Every structure is written in C-alpha cells, then in structure tokens.
Amino acid sequence: MTVAVASPTSSTTARFSPRWLSDRLGGLVLHVAVIGLTVAWMVPTIGLLITSFRLPQDISNSGWWTALSPPFKFTLDNYSQMFAASNLGQSMFNSFMISIPATVIPVTLAAFAAYAFAWMKFPGRDWIFLALVGLLAVPLQLTFIPVTTELVRLGLTPDKLTAAGLPPFIPLWLAHAGYGLPFSIYLLSNFFRALPSDLFESAEIDGAGTLTVFFRIVLPLSVPAIASLVIFQFLWVWNDLLVALIYVGGVATVAPVTVTLVNLVGSYGQNYQLLTAAAFFSMIVPLVVFLSLQRYFVRGILAGSVKG
Amino acid sequence: MDFNVLLTDLPTLVAVVVGVPLVLAAYIVGGEYLVRRLPDKARPAVRPWIWVAPALLLVTGFLVAPAIGTVFQSFEDRHGAFIGFQNFAAQLTGFPTGGAWIAIRNNLFWLIFYTLFVLAFGLLLAVLFDRVPYESVVKSLIFMPMAISSVALVVIWKFMYAYQPPGQPQTGTLNFILNTVFHQDPRTWIQDETQLLGLFPLNDLALIGAAVWGIVGFSLVILSAALKGIPADLLEAARVDGAGEITIFRRVIFPLMMPTVVVVGTTLVIFALKAFDVVYAMTNGNYQTDVLANRMYKLLYNSNDFGGASAVAVILLLTVIPVLIFNLRQFRAVEARR
C-alpha cells in the first residue's frame, strides 16, 4: 500500500550543476574504488589461474604476466595430469562424505548450544561460554596425540569402524565438530543474543514451546549467520589436510581430495605446478557452496519485527 | 571407472544422507520430550543442559581434556617428572632474542597487523560493496582466496614473492612491479629482515600479507551480513538529516556493527595468535619470523620436547585472557540492554 516510490529525479539530475557533478563523481569514485580493490585482490588468484595453464619450463623461467602477450603458450597438461590421479573420484566422494557431516554436526550442535547460551539461564553460563571462546586458542597440534590415543582405546579407528559396517569417517566428523564448535557457538550465540526479546516473549504467550521457538523463530531469523557459518565450516573441513591425515589417515579408500592432490607433487617437490591446477579444481566445490548460500545474505532479515 | 563405490560405501552414504541429520533431530526432539515429562519446577534447570550437552561433550573430549593435559605437561620434563617452572624459564630466557621471545615479538606483530588489516579491509569492502549493484560478484571474487587451501596459498605467494637477481627478468609479481613501476632493485621478501620504520621486519609483514589475503573473505562475509542487518530506513533517516557518508559510517553503521566487529576481531586475534600454516610452509621460523604455534610444533614433533611445547601452548593460552575479559564485558552489556 504505502510502498515508497522513488521520486522522479531525472529532471534535476539531467541538468548540469555542481551537485550533479559531485554525485556523478562520487559514483565514479565508488565504482573505481570497488573495481580497483577487487582487481588488486585478485592479482594473486589471476596469477595462479594463468600459471595453471603454463608449462613447467615457462613457469620457472618467466613471470605469469608474460603469458598474456604472444606467443601464447598455454597448455592443459597440468589439468590432464591432475585428472589422471589414480583415485581422484574416490577422494572426491570421500571429501563429500567427510565435509557434509563435519559441517552439519557442528553447526547443528552449535545452534542448539548457542540458543541455550543466548536465551536460557543456567548456573555458570557466562563462564562456560568464555571458556569456549578461550578454547579457540588451543593449538590443534597439541590435541592430536592425546585424542588419538583415546580414540584408539575406545576402538574408534577407521579399520575397526569399517569392520563393524560403520563409516570410517566418524572420528574425523567428531574431531572437526569438536574443533569447529567453539567458533560456531561463539558466532551463533552472539547473533542469537541480538534477536529482539519481545519475539521470544510473544511466542511464549502464543504458546510456542522451546522447540517451536527454536525451529520456527530462531533458525529462520538467523539464516545469514547460519549461512556464513556453514560456509566457513565447510571450507575449513574441505581444505583440511592435517586433521584428516591424523584421524583417518591417507589411505586411498578414505583419503580426502586434499590429500590426493597434494600427493601429486613429488617427494622433493617436483611437479609442484600441478598444485596450481589442483587449487582451482578443489576450489570449485567451496565456491559453489558459497554462491548458493550467498542469496541468504539479505538486508533486513529483522526489519518490520520490532521497529516502528 | 566403475560404479562400485556406491555399493562398497553404502553404509557411509546412508549414514551421511539419512543417519546424521536423523540422529541430531532425534536427540533434540527426544531431549525436549523428556524435559516435558519433568515436573514444572525442574524443567528450567534441566533444559539448558540438554541443549548444550552434546556440544560441551565434544569440546571437552577434543579440546578441554588435551588442554588440561597440556597444562600439566608444561610442568613436567621428558620423563614426566615435575620440574616446576623450568619449561617456562627455558622458553622465557634470553630476552629479547633467546627462547621464545622472537616468536612472542612476531606474534605481537601478527596480532596488530593481521587483525587490523583484515578488520579494516573487511569493513571497508563490506561498506563499499554494499553500494554497488554488482555486489555479489565482487564479493565472490574477494571471497575466492578463502576457498584456496593453505597449501595452494603458499604456492601462490611464493609466485608473488619470487626473486631473481637484479638485472634478470623477475618472475615474482611484486618484484616485477617494484622493478618496472618503481625502478627499484628486487627484494627477497620472505628472507629480508630489513625493518620498516626501524621496527617492523619486512619478511614478517610479507608473511602476514599472505595470510591477510587469504582471510579477508572471512571478515567481509560476516561484516557484510551484519551490515545487511542494519535497517535501511535508519541510514535513510541519517541521510535525510544531512549526515555525510563518513559521518553515517562513524555514527550509525559502525556502532550498530560493533558487536559483530568484536566477534570478528576476537576470532582474528585468536587466529593471529595461532598463526602457523604460512610461517611453517614459507620459512619455518627462519630469518627471525618464528611464531609461537610454529615453535610449539617444532618442539612437539622435532624435539619431542612435550614439556617445552606445552609451555609455549600455555603462554599462548594465557595471552587470550585479556580478549576473553573484553568479551565478557561486551556480552554483559548486550544482555543488560535488552
């Protein structure tokens, strides 16, 4: 009904005036700044992309920008060698099998916990929360030996799990969840905490239970936060090398794509140019995740709820 | 290529697609069902624990228990005997260049520059991008480095920092620019300990630069999400009131984004303290670029000095405390406001 309609300004903007000029200039400066910064930021990526289409002898003898002028000596060698890697398909499958639960589990559990930290009262709440933030600083390398020892003691090794007909990735899922939870809870509870309390009270009077409030109010309203969290957690897990090696190992049947790709490079670092192609290949999935979730970053998810 | 993978990995597939979400949903619905069976009075006392239990359990297993073990180990020698503060003394001896001091100094640099650059760039880009119609495109492009693994990131930046002797055609992007645009001799960015302004070593900044490049997408995405949370009419009202764009940023946007800036800032400070990948892969701490996490890694896996590594880790954990106190005050303030 009262949808604001932009007042027609064409008549005034068409006229040449200092105001008109400064508006135009301001716009121009903005676009130049945005595009300039973006391009500058992309230089390393562009360099990598071009390098991935160059022959090794060209890579070590000249800069990537020289490829942009004739003679154009591009090659698909790096990509074809990469795709020839023996178990790329298997490791792609493994990466999905690792990354999806290792994202779903910590994000879901973090959402549960963050809801409690933000909107429930319990003894020690603030201190536990603080401790969680502090745990972000624990260097993961220190945890490998004690945690693996415990997992072996509990029989949670890939071999035994496979023998029992369970996914060998379970310890890795749990590890990624454990390592990812402090950040996830921290991010989400800060977001949840900022939700207007009136909504919760209103829902309480309306008769919504804890579960209903969580699923029908908190989650839908936190979509941007959850989307960013999903992206980050997925990225970290997808690109992880060391944690996977520690908890499931690098055997072909369980190795994620990072392990397979990094092992393309020879023991002395020969053929490291394959990593350039590998970097782009392994970037595809996280980028698809990012692009598909980007539409959830919308303005004013809370608009109209509590502001007059 | 065959299609066997689906058959052989069927349990995994089923577990991933059906099992995991099912278990998670069943847990919380079941938990709530049990809570509702409880007498009215007991519910508020039990309910929060149902919601936080799985998270706390995992965190305890994977982080708390090892962290406690670390604290104990930091007081023990290689054979597990208690030796008081000797491990700490060994790390903190020989100020300003001995023990862990170089690493501490560099972590300080990381703390300042990494956090500041990433926050500032993220904020700047978020605000600028918010005003252009092709926002999602530029945002994705800036985000791309986030999707690059740390192994590939190091490869990229070795290309950026590559060095050839003066007079030779440069293969590194930065030296090429330095040479052709500024007509200067190439630099060995990663090895060059020259101190800018007499304080900040060039190679430290070069390492930090590579890490910043890789993480700006993180702050951009979160800050931009927060920016989107600011009601448009508030900005319009400020514009109608005649505020300039810079004033609007300073007086309206920034204060409203403050809680998010604190979250991102805290995370970055901790990332800076834990900085490892880039340093390990590019210099392994040589040329005075060591950082605490790399030092710890070396003590742990090269020296088998668990006590020393634990002492470094404890130092690292202790430095986080001021950040925590700041956070406590911040979220108590948010709590009080509602």
Next chain:
Amino acid sequence: MASVTYDHVVKRYTADLTVVKDFNVEIKDKEFMVLVGPSGCGKSTALRMLAGLEAITEGQIRIGDRVVNNVAAKDRDIAMVFQSYALYPHMSVFDNMAFPLQMQHMKKDEIDKRVKNASRILGLDNFLKRKPRALSGGQRQRVALGRAIVRSPKVFLLDEPLSNLDAKLRGQTRIELQKLHRDLETTFIYVTHDQVEAMTMGDRIAIMNAGILQQVGTPGDIYDHPANLFVAGFIGSPTMNFVPATVDNGTAKASGLEVRLPKPVSAAKGTLGFRPEAVTDRVVEGGPTMKMKVDVVERLGSDQFLYGQVGSDQMTARVDPRMSVQPGDTVQLGLDTRGLHFFDAESEKALI
C-alpha cells in the same frame, strides 16, 4: 469472561531492588483498565507478571477465580500486544496471526475463519500475504492487535501499543481501540506512560509511582479528587499549580496569595493545589485574588494560558481567549476555590 485480581503482589529482583510493592487491584470483567505512571514505575512489570513473563515474588494474581502464579503464559488465556509489536518478521501477516492458533493445534479451517474475521475487523484483508516489513507502522500495529484478537482471550494486555505511532495515527488508533473494546466485550489492561491516553481510554485508571499503587478510580474521579500530590501532578495538562503554604487558623498563606480553606485541616504546613482552570480572569465573589506577572502567553484559540509569577511562585492560569495580555504585564486574577486541594507537607496526601 474474567476479572483480574492483584492480591498483595510484590516483584523483587534482589534484596534491595523491589520494583512492585504490595500491589492490590481488582479489575472487573470487561473493564478497560489503564495502568499509568512514569517510566520505571513498575507498571510494565505488573503487566508482565500477569502475562506470565515474570515470576511473582509474593502475593497472588487471579484471573477469574483461578490463581495463575504457577500457570504458564500460554495457559493463562491472555493475549498481549507489545510496544514493539513483536511481529515475526519472516512470517506473512496471515501466518503471524495464525501462529498462536497453530500452537493450540486448532483445525486449519477454524484458523482460517478466525484470521479472516480478525483481519476484517482490523481492515487488514488486503495485506494478509505481506511480510511485516512491507507494512506501515499503523498496519503493523493492527497486525499485532489481530494476533491478540484471534485467540479470543479472556484478557487483553496492551503494553504501550501506541508509543511507536505518530501523533495523528495515535489519536485515531485510540478511538479504534475503544471501539474494539466495546465490540469484543473483553477485559482490557492497558499500560501507558501517557496520561492523555489513560484519561481518554480507561474505564478506570490505576496510577503507579516507584512501584507503589497511588490511586485507582475513574478518570473523572482521579482528576477531581487526586489522592496525593503525585497523582495531582501527573494527571492533567497543563499540570496543576502547586504553591507551598502555611495554615493559620483555617487560612492558607502563600507568597502571593491568601485563601480561606473550605475545610479545616490539621496540618500547619503543606501545598496548595489548584488546576489552571481555577485561576481565571473573573474574580469570583468572596474568592481570593492575586497579581500575576506574566512571563509567557500561550494562545490556543479556544483557550489562553498565562504562565507567570505570583509572589515567588510559578503559576499557570487559563483565561478567556479574548483577554489581551502581553508578556511582562501584571494582571489581576481570581481563584475558584471549589477546585482547591491541600496536600500534607509530610505525607503528601490530599487533605482537601
């Protein structure tokens, strides 16, 4: 249908922070009761205790005959409209109104019927598919009302529902709310800090200050017979004139005024109170007169207010709009002693 009883209700957060003290009110069935007071006086807390959003520290709250102290908010059969409206931003207008009914597991066609009915009453028929952010402030306010109406609750609670609206819309909505109250024939409890809203809407008004109930009564009753200095000052605009006075032999003496009290009082010192309309340009026979040095003249067309000094006291007078006065003039004014109040210096209670 239900009455609401506050029976010695206390809300205490910490040992030395008590926000509602010994609160006793009985709200009759179908009554429009307004809780009014300055911000921080405990009126919202009193309402939220009734809603079930705050625990009751001491005493009882009854809806009808049922003690609701330990009844969950959703089971109290009440509906509440928040100052912020608290609309669910991700749900359409229809879903916002249907939400409480869905929570009661009501049948879909019954929900449909009720929401349609409520939206017809509120004139929201055309907006059912919109999200709150696509509505104007007034429309959002009506959605919030609609969400309350659909439940046909025993008691309606409204927490400053008009304070986010502009002045014109506020006046309009005030009338609509009264009409709604008549149509729904339900108990309304309305919290506001605005005495005009209280005076115009309430069947009865309960005035609170600093956690203590000051007075309960009809608007006329409270206006004419304020129980104490606070109520007298809070209700009415412009506010009542207060003049410190000493009493000597049935006559109150102030700095520029002497008046014979209509009734003997026991106190020797106190405050004389009279509303601006009691101070007129007509000299009432037998009534006292005073000289006012006028500082400000406010002409409203139908009224003319003079603000100035009488002796050393500030005073406001309502005079004939045709009277010609300039700031700086000194005018002779009379006092109608029928509207005279006298408040005890110690207890601030009204003695007359």
Next chain:
Amino acid sequence: MRQLWLKRSLLVSLGAVVTAVACGTSSTPSAGSVNVMATWTGAEQASFMAVMKPFTDQTGITINYEASRDQDALLTTRVAAGNPPDLAAAPSPSLLTTFAKSGKAKALNSIVDMTALQSTYSPGWITLGEPLNDGKLYQVYSWVSLKGLIWYDPKNFQAKGYNVPNSWDSLLNLQQTIKSSGTTPWCIGLESGAASGWPGSDWVKEIVLSQSGPTVYDNWWQGKQKWTSPEIKLAWQTWGQILGPNDSNVYGGAKNMSATNFGDAGTPMFQSPPKCYMHNQASFITSFFQSANASLQPGTDFNFFGLPDITAQYAGAHVVAGDAWSMFNDTPQAEKMIKYLTTADAQAIWVKRGGKISPNSQVPLSDYPDALSKSTAQILVATKIAKYDAGDQMPSDMRNAYWSAVLQFAQDQSKLDSILANLDAIQAKAYTS
C-alpha cells in the same frame, strides 16, 4: 525455511552421490593387507606401487599405502596413540630410531633372512640399521641415493675449455678461473619451505667427511664432536671458500641463494650465456632440470662428477642417504612384505624406473636405465667410505638448528663463531632425550 535447508542438504548429498557414481573405485580381494606409511608422493609413489604390484599379485596381500610429507607429525602421533602403520619408510632414520629406543619399533633379526641380507647387502647398510648398537636390526634399507654430485653442463665446459676437476685444489682453481672470466662458478639454492637450509647442510657434511674422515664425522652427528671444534669449524670455513667472500662465488649472492628453491637453483646453469657452471645436488635433481628445460638430455646437456677428495687419507669417501623401513606391527603380511622389500627383485623394479640405487649387490648394473644412474651406482659400489647423511641421523631439533645455521652462515659468513656456539648449546640438549 527449514524445508529449504533440507532440500539443500539433500541436493549436496545428491551431488556427492553423482560424483561417486561417476568415478568409482575397485573392490579388493582379501588375503589380508599391510598398512604402509612413507613420504613418497607423485612419481615416487607410482614407482613404489609398481614395486608392490608383483607382491600383491603373488600373495593377494593388499597394500594400504598412505603418503605424507608431514611424516614427523603423523607418524609420531600414530605411534604415540597406539595405532601405527604396520610398516613405515622414512628418509630420515633418526625418527625411526626414536621409536626403536622407545620400544615401539620391532627388532627385525628374526623376521628378515639375516644370512641372505648379509650376503647381499654391504655391512655398512646393515650396521646403519642397528642404531642402538645392541645387535638388533631395527631398520632395513630398500633404496639409497648418493650425495655430493657436482652437476655441470658439458657443452659449457667444453666451450670454455674447462676440465672436470679431479682434486680439491683443481676445483678451487676452476672456480677461480670461472670467477675471473666474469661469471659466478656456483648455483646454490637453499630455500625448501619448512626444511630450508638443507641443501647447504649437504655441502658441510660432505666436506666434514672428506676433510676430517669418518671418525670425526660419526662423532659429530652422534653429538660427541663439538660444532666449535677445529675440524667442524674448518669444514664451514671450507664451504665459505666455495661461497667466496660475501658469497661472491654464487650466482645472485646471498639474497638469491636464500630466496631460490633448491629445485630451481640449477636452472641458470642452462641459460645462454650460463649464469653459473656448477651445482651440487643428489641425483634426483635431474627431474628438475628436465622440468624447467624439457629439451635437456642427460649426458650431453648435463652430467656430474663426484665432489673431489679433500684429504688424501679419506679419498673415496661419500655421503649417502636412503629410505629406511621399520616395522611397528608384527603381522604375517607385514613380515612377508619386509622380506620382499630386501630382495633384489623388488629393488630392481624401482631401479629400472630411475631415480634410485639399490643397496642390494644382486641388482645388476644393467638394470640402471641410463648412463648417469649407472655411473652413480658405480661410484657407490666403488665407495671406500660410505657414510650416511649426518643431518638425518641427528636428533630432529639438532638437524633443524643445523639447517637454520646454514641459512645464517649464507647470509653473513663473519658470524660463524656465534653460529657454531649456538649449535653447541643446542647439541648439549638435543641428545639427552
């Protein structure tokens, strides 16, 4: 919203399924398996798998191979946690030796055929596998390589009339001649990521062995010879002679040396005109030469000579390196496999694929695929004093300090005394664990 999430996650899962269907894997028969961990990746991984293929074909035992260049962290963690691989091969025996000390690695005496081993391996390789000197064999070597090869471009040497030096003095003379002609004699690259400095450490250890002999060499890596002792200091100074004052004998000087990756270091040798004439590196470097210049042919475009002897008494001394195996779980399959690895049949397979030399004397010279590998094998056979890489036998933090010291020395040779004093301080601690 919730439904959307569900849809989305289903979609992603579906994507995973599609990928899986598209790619697939092969199923495995079951005669047991061996879990193996090593550092071979890329082409080396392929060579190792080729070695194991006949074994799997014959016995039906499958190899679960995992490769990682983070072996220190990975193997340490696995062993400490109690689920080590059955067998592990490491390029640095010192890591394996710590496991032998802690009793985690199994003694192999009753597992491998000791008599066969003694008849086919030279005693030096067997002694190397007994690091605790208790008569127990903890490590066996399957493939080895030779260090201290000086690579050069024969065409360049010919053009300038340079001869391959046959003594240390003639080497020094040659570098002086080259230098006075206006070109730097050497190409050196010290950068190697986390292991930066090791190429220079090769220089120093080769000089120590050739200059001061095997006893000093052994005492040195065992921590019994101080870094500040005259012999070790002399070795550093001798390397300093090679580098020249302010590294003026090295292409690009100190800066280029520290910034250049060891793999790329040799390529300026093949530029026209050459930027340097000589490059010291083990035999694997040829793959880098050919990757940077695809047209280069072994023998005609690049060749090598052994680092000339310094002290006559120790003539024919060479530093060698190799891949050592240790066993952590004594399973029948693992036993079969480690026996197989010591055989000439197994080792010949990799030898034929190039890049490795066999310690087993039964592998005939004719199995080496080209002239260069044949002559490295010949040098190794003729070697009178073969000593294993000193750095790789030092405790890890001694070795890391050694590498760091190389970087510091290359930056500023005048700091040698303080650099060595610092190494002594580390030596005092590193051997105590």
